[in-house]
Amino acid sequence: MHLRDTPEEATFRAELRAWLAENVPKLPPEPDHTDWPGRRAYESQWQRLLFDAGYAGINWPVEGGGKGATPGEHLIYLEEASAAKAPEVTVGFVGQMHAGPTLIAEGTPEQKAHHLRGILDGSHVWCQGFSEPEAGSDLASLRTRAVRDGDHYVVTGQKIWTSNATVADYCELLVRTDPDVPKHKGITWLIMPMDLPGIEVRPLVTAHGTAEFAELFLDEVRIPVANRVGDENDGWRVANVTLSFERGTGFVGEMLDTTNLMKELVAIAEVTPKGAGTAWDDPGIRRELGQIAAELDALWAYTKRNVSAGAKGGLPMGSGSAFKLSYAGVVQRLGDLALRILDRASLAMDDVDGRPTAAQVHGRLHAFAVSLGGGTSQIQQNIIAERVLGLPRER
Amino acid sequence: MDLTTSDDQQALQEMISRFAADRFDIDTVRAFGEPGGFDRAAWAELAELGTFGIALPEDAGGVGLGTIDAVLVHEALGAGLVPGPLVAATLAAGLVDGVIDGSVVPAVLDRPAHGPVVVEHLRDADVLLVVDGDGVSKVDTAGLAGTVLPHPTDPVTPVTLLDAVPTGERVAGPEVAAAWRRLGSVLASAQLVGLSEASTAVAVDYAKERQQFGRPIGSFQGLKHLLADCYMRTEVARSAVWSAGVNIDEPEPGDIDRAVAAARLMAARAATENGKTGVQVHGGMGFTWEVVAHLYLKRAWVLETQFGNPDDAAELVALKVAG
Numbered sequence A: 001m002h003l004r005d006t007p008e009e010a011t012f013r014a015e016l017r018a019w020l021a022e023n024v025p026k027l028p029p030e031p032d033h034t035d036w037p038g039r040r041a042y043e044s045q046w047q048r049l050l051f052d053a054g055y056a057g058i059n060w061p062v063e064g065g066g067k068g069a070t071p072g073e074h075l076i077y078l079e080e081a082s083a084a085k086a087p088e089v090t091v092g093f094v095g096q097m098h099a100g101p102t103l104i105a106e107g108t109p110e111q112k113a114h115h116l117r118g119i120l121d122g123s124h125v126w127c128q129g130f131s132e133p134e135a136g137s138d139l140a141s142l143r144t145r146a147v148r149d150g151d152h153y154v155v156t157g158q159k160i161w162t163s164n165a166t167v168a169d170y171c172e173l174l175v176r177t178d179p180d181v182p183k184h185k186g187i188t189w190l191i192m193p194m195d196l197p198g199i200e201v202r203p204l205v206t207a208h209g210t211a212e213f214a215e216l217f218l219d220e221v222r223i224p225v226a227n228r229v230g231d232e233n234d235g236w237r238v239a240n241v242t243l244s245f246e247r248g249t250g251f252v253g254e255m256l257d258t259t260n261l262m263k264e265l266v267a268i269a270e271v272t273p274k275g276a277g278t279a280w281d282d283p284g285i286r287r288e289l290g291q292i293a294a295e296l297d298a299l300w301a302y303t304k305r306n307v308s309a310g311a312k313g314g315l316p317m318g319s320g321s322a323f324k325l326s327y328a329g330v331v332q333r334l335g336d337l338a339l340r341i342l343d344r345a346s347l348a349m350d351d352v353d354g355r356p357t358a359a360q361v362h363g364r365l366h367a368f369a370v371s372l373g374g375g376t377s378q379i380q381q382n383i384i385a386e387r388v389l390g391l392p393r394e395r
Numbered sequence B: 001m002d003l004t005t006s007d008d009q010q011a012l013q014e015m016i017s018r019f020a021a022d023r024f025d026i027d028t029v030r031a032f033g034e035p036g037g038f039d040r041a042a043w044a045e046l047a048e049l050g051t052f053g054i055a056l057p058e059d060a061g062g063v064g065l066g067t068i069d070a071v072l073v074h075e076a077l078g079a080g081l082v083p084g085p086l087v088a089a090t091l092a093a094g095l096v097d098g099v100i101d102g103s104v105v106p107a108v109l110d111r112p113a114h115g116p117v118v119v120e121h122l123r124d125a126d127v128l129l130v131v132d133g134d135g136v137s138k139v140d141t142a143g144l145a146g147t148v149l150p151h152p153t154d155p156v157t158p159v160t161l162l163d164a165v166p167t168g169e170r171v172a173g174p175e176v177a178a179a180w181r182r183l184g185s186v187l188a189s190a191q192l193v194g195l196s197e198a199s200t201a202v203a204v205d206y207a208k209e210r211q212q213f214g215r216p217i218g219s220f221q222g223l224k225h226l227l228a229d230c231y232m233r234t235e236v237a238r239s240a241v242w243s244a245g246v247n248i249d250e251p252e253p254g255d256i257d258r259a260v261a262a263a264r265l266m267a268a269r270a271a272t273e274n275g276k277t278g279v280q281v282h283g284g285m286g287f288t289w290e291v292v293a294h295l296y297l298k299r300a301w302v303l304e305t306q307f308g309n310p311d312d313a314a315e316l317v318a319l320k321v322a323g
Helices: A007-026 A036-053 A071-083 A093-104 A110-123 A235-248 A252-271 A285-309 A321-348 A357-370 A378-387 B009-025 B026-032 B040-048 B067-079 B086-093 B173-210 B219-251 B255-279 B284-286 B292-303 B310-322
Strands: A126-129 A145-147 A151-157 A170-176 A187-193 A199-204 A213-224 B106-109 B116-119 B127-132 B134-142 B146-148 B159-162 B169-172
Touching: A007 A036, A007 A071, A036 A110, A071 A252, A071 A285, A071 A357, A093 A110, A093 A126, A093 A235, A126 A213, A145 A170, A151 A170, A151 A187, A170 A235, A187 A213, A187 A357, A199 B173, A252 A285, A252 A357, A285 A321, A285 B219, A285 B255, A285 B310, A321 A357, A378 B219, B009 B040, B009 B067, B009 B292, B067 B086, B067 B146, B067 B173, B067 B219, B086 B106, B086 B127, B086 B173, B086 B292, B106 B116, B106 B173, B127 B173, B134 B173, B173 B219, B173 B255, B173 B292, B219 B255, B255 B284, B255 B292, B284 B292
Parallel strands: A126 A170, B106 B127
Antiparallel strands: A145 A151, A151 A213, A170 A187, A199 A213, B116 B159, B127 B134, B134 B169, B146 B159
């Protein structure tokens, strides 16, 4: 075992760090997190810079147009990008983390040629049409119906929790093509252009007040059969290529950003009056912060373990679930601690008294996205209990 | 970057686990705690495997492996509930003659700031090594005035109350003392990881067998979620402990003291929480002396204060974050 960079990794890190130092300052001020068109423009501009420098699709294979970095280089990239305060991946998440990797694994040559470049250079934004009002944790029970009509599927139904739908060009869509077989066996994966007739997008405002999600209402939307990824009725398997990806390393970049948020919280605590001193003088607050920091350090080490195990031939079963379960817990504890430190400054999602308090309140609310999105914490616990520990299924 | 075990390292862990299962079955483990129950023959056999000299150079009689290998050995020792002053022997093996082959049994104490002090394994020790900021001192146990307490919390870990800690004879300087504190902490944390995993495994086995309401209790989500959390805590803690072990071997990538403290926090949490869950999952039987569940929890309580307790570790990590 070793933690130090190899000579190749050290070179990669040094070049990347220099490039980030030169290019991050070129960006305009970051738009407000409620301004989704603004965020799209901002992130696309950054993605274009990454693309031109050869850093786009860092962990995508070379044949998919990516950099084909080693797992170690991928982690170095995430570490350095976070340290340099490079833009977080939000509107680009579905394309870069789900749709792109799925197309690389399962798409036709035409689909790859048409879509991968746009995801990599930031010109195409994707959204995800998986969940439905009646198909959440039980995703496979989804009902949105697709009926074959010549060279098209005619799609009618409703989707929810569709991230970035208001600014997206394409949607990775799961539809039911056969209602008469067991639920996992009648699902198909389609690429839906968001400008087709019959699509209505209604923004869904989250508890932290942003229209990060939307509901999609689909009324006889005609999607070409050529947009099908994988075989008809094989969409559940295709979808799980992306879900396993999300449970693997999808949250690592966000975790590193949480580490930055934690450091900002310490700086706030050091200037927030409490009793005769500051909040940071309170040993209870320091110890809770120390425990949170230790767990984030441990999760970074766990990431290195999992990534190096993956590179050697296989991510251990359940490791992605255990990572996400632990991370969801620690990000919520960090948010709880932030509210304790902020005290009455937590009553507004605005900066109070010259301190960057808004991001902390926002972070507490955002923490629910971690314990709910990509499989709730309780679903992760079921996965670990049944698939790792071998406990019997309930039914 | 590589945080996975090699084939050799897996074989090393398996060897220790097998030995522990064969030579330290549960009756032998329990007997160690009885007055006069310390089995010197078993201890010497454990030493013969290279257990205590695992990370010492070969020309010092050791095996010549790294701190991370000692970590893996102690993980397996913890999982096997192997009794005795395992951390003390590993620290002292390079300093006190006879420790490496098991013929001399050491106890070790991180000198407290004040007051009477409770020392584990002193009852069975030939020599007491006291660590403080100035170095390591050797105290002859023959002349020590102490009371062996009749009801140790962990029945397998005898404890002695010392009214005062004698000065003793200085046998190493401050650098060795600092290294001992780090290594001692990480090895105790490694045993805590082993305890976390083993107590979970015992509870999972029970949950698969025990039937209530006409089905195995492990099919109920109330228990599944408790046990899934145990798995999560073990793996997160193991990651922190391995990372700290590697960090001692190759200091440049990180802050060693922060890594050691983070490892202690995660490992103590995993072992105590999983130990408690293990008792709870066994139901009323978990609350009995006969069922082993309580032994994992009690050993965790012993180890979580060895070379640094979780509160001090949390304080240290917090101050490192603040810079």
